[in-house]
Amino acid sequence: MSYPDLWKKYINSINDKDLLLNALTHSSKSREDETVRNNERLEFLGDAVLKLIITKYLFDKYPKAQEGILTKYRAKLISDKMLSSLAKKMNLAQHAVIGTTLARDNIPDSVIGDTVEALIGAIYLDSGIEKAHDFILELWQEDMSQAIEDALELEYKSRLQELIQDKFKILPAYKVISSKGPDHKKEFEIGVYLDAKLLATAKAFSKKDASQLAAKIALEDSDKWLI
8 A cells, every 4th residue: 555545544534633633733833823732742642652552563573582672673663764754655744734934845854753643643542552553554564674674784783893892892893895796786795803803794785784794794603703
């Protein structure tokens, strides 16, 4: 289902249209008209509902993951960057009720990101936790894997850094060993070093992915160099 269709499906399902209007109304509008309610309270509620749903999803999906790992996954999934990205995909800027101090074609990312949380709060109040659950998981579906992969990348590199810092009091270094292929599909070989000692190498079609893999391999082979 496309993001506009997803928007229509859930927004049309909200029975209380005043609640929907409240969810879409930014404080810039209420500052100009005191009779208008802004969405800050709904954003507060939606933030809590979102955190609960994503936490439960991760808890069930990764039964062996430790708390620290799950926390990093969740941070990626509910970050301001993720919220604003999803808001843009739903074209929320065109539906937001804003004051004259904001330009429709230049609404700050934080504003439309907060509107996503306000909508979650409105769906929860209007239709209950199950409907809010379905909305969140459908809206986040396409971005789940990439966000968790990004968190994993940080986790491998973070774990390696902590290990080396604790043992040797220095930081690992990542260096490009070689690159080959056309610009649109260049393969990089990255090495991770402990001072001048090469711990592991890996190849991928981006420096980021190659660094991630090199850190993973270095961790798996740590018994060979952690002496």
